[in-house]
Amino acid sequence: MITCEGLVKIFKTDEIEVVALQGLNISVEAGEMMAIIGNSGSGKSTMLNILGGLDRPSAGQVRVGEWDLLKITDEQLVEYKRKTVGFIWQNNARNLLPYLTALENVEMPMMLNGKVDRAYAKQLLDWVGLKERMNNKLYQLSGGEQQRVAIAISLSNRPSLLLADEPTGSVDTQTSDLIMDIFRRLNKEIGITIVIVTHDLSLASKVDRVVAIRDGLTSTEFVKRNENLDFDAGAGAHLKGIRAGHEEYVVLDRAGRLQIPKEYLQALQITNKASMEFDGKTITIKAPKQLGGEANESI
Numbered sequence: 320m321i322t323c324e325g326l327v328k329i330f331k332t333d334e335i336e337v338v339a340l341q342g343l344n345i346s347v348e349a350g351e352m353m354a355i356i357g358n359s360g361s362g363k364s365t366m367l368n369i370l371g372g373l374d375r376p377s378a379g380q381v382r383v384g385e386w387d388l389l390k391i392t393d394e395q396l397v398e399y400k401r402k403t404v405g406f407i408w409q410n411n412a413r414n415l416l417p418y419l420t421a422l423e424n425v426e427m428p429m430m431l432n433g434k435v436d437r438a439y440a441k442q443l444l445d446w447v448g449l450k451e452r453m454n455n456k457l458y459q460l461s462g463g464e465q466q467r468v469a470i471a472i473s474l475s476n477r478p479s480l481l482l483a484d485e486p487t488g489s490v491d492t493q494t495s496d497l498i499m500d501i502f503r504r505l506n507k508e509i510g511i512t513i514v515i516v517t518h519d520l521s522l523a524s525k526v527d528r529v530v531a532i533r534d535g536l537t538s539t540e541f542v543k544r545n546e547n548l549d550f551d552a553g554a555g556a557h558l559k560g561i562r563a564g565h566e567e568y569v570v571l572d573r574a575g576r577l578q579i580p581k582e583y584l585q586a587l588q589i590t591n592k593a594s595m596e597f598d599g600k601t602i603t604i605k606a607p608k609q610l611g612g613e614a615n616e617s618i
C-alpha cells in the first residue's frame with residue numbers, strides 16, 4: 320500500500336534549511352495497522368503529512384497504492400486526498416461544526432463530494448460507538464466523543480488509508496483505549512490500512528508493527544510476537560515496554576545501510592569510522608583499532 324524509499328524532505332526558510340527526512344525507508348502492507356514512533360522533531364508528522372498529500376516530498380520515492388506522490392499533479396493530489404486518504408489529528412474537534420449534529424457533521428464531506436449516503440454515515444457513527452448520540456449537536460458531546468465523530472468523518476469518503484497523527488494525544492487513557500479499539504475494529508471490518516504516528520509507547524501493544532524513526536531515518540522495527548499479548552508500557556516507560564511484546568529488528572535500506580543507535584556509538588566512542596568483522600555467522604562492529612592498542616569492545 321505504501322512504499323517510501325530514500326524519502327527526503329527539506330524545509331527552506333530565508334535563513335535556514337532543515338532536513339526533516341534524510342532518506343527514509345518504510346513500507347506498509349495493505350490492511351496493516353501499524354505505528355510510527357519517535358522523539359519530538361524526528362520527522363514523524365512530516366512523513367505523515369507527505370503521505371496525506373498535505374506536503375510535497377523534496378526527493379526520493381513515495382508511493383501510495385497507484386499514486387506516485389513525487390510526480391503527482393496538483394489536480395491529482397486533490398483527487399488523492401478526497402478518495403484515498405482519511406486524516407485524523409490530535410485536536411480534530413476544532414475542525415468540526417459545533418451547531419450541527421454528529422450525523423450532519425459526518426454527512427458534510429459527503430455533501431461537498433456531491434453524494435450523501437445517510438445509511439453509511441449512520442453506520443460509521445455506529446462503528447465509533449455513537450449510535451445513540453448521532454442526533455446530538457457537536458457542542459453537546461465530550462472531547463473524546465467529538466474525537467470519535469472526527470474518526471467517522473475521516474472515513475466518510477471511504478478511504479483505503481487512514482492516517483492518524485497523535486490521535487490519542489489529548490484524551491484520557493480510557494478514551495485512548497476506546498479509540499485504539501475502534502481503529503482495530505475498522506481495520507478488521509473494512510480492511511482499512513491504518514498508520515498511527517505517536518510518541519506514546521503504550522499504544523504499541525495495540526498495533527501489529529511499530530517502526531521507530533530517529534533523525535529523519537527509519538532506525539528500528541518491532542513486529543508483534545503474540546497477538547494476545549497486552550502490556551502497559553505506562554508513563555515514562557522506554558522501549559523496554561515494546562521489547563516485551565515485539566521482536567526487534569534493525570532496518571536496512573536497499574544499499575544495506577543501517578542506523579546504529581547514538582547511545583551505542585557513544586558507549587564505544589565511535590565517531591566517523593568503525594571496523595566490521597564477519598565470521599560467517601555474526602557481523603561485529605567495533606571501535607576502530609587505535610594505533611598502538613586494540614579496541615576490544617564491540618556492538
Ligand SMILES: Nc1ncnc2c1ncn2[C@@H]1O[C@H](COP(=O)(O)OP(=O)(O)OP(=O)(O)O)[C@@H](O)[C@H]1O
Pocket residue numbers: 330331332337338339357358359360361362363364365366518
Ligand atoms: N514547515 C516547517 N518549516 C521548517 N521546519 C520544519 C517545518 N515542519 C517541520 N520542520 C522541522 O522538521 C523537523 C521534523 O519535524 P516534525 O514535525 O516532522 O517532527 P515530529 O517527529 O512530528 O515531532 P513532534 O512529535 O514534536 O510533532 C523538525 O526539526 C522541525 O522543526
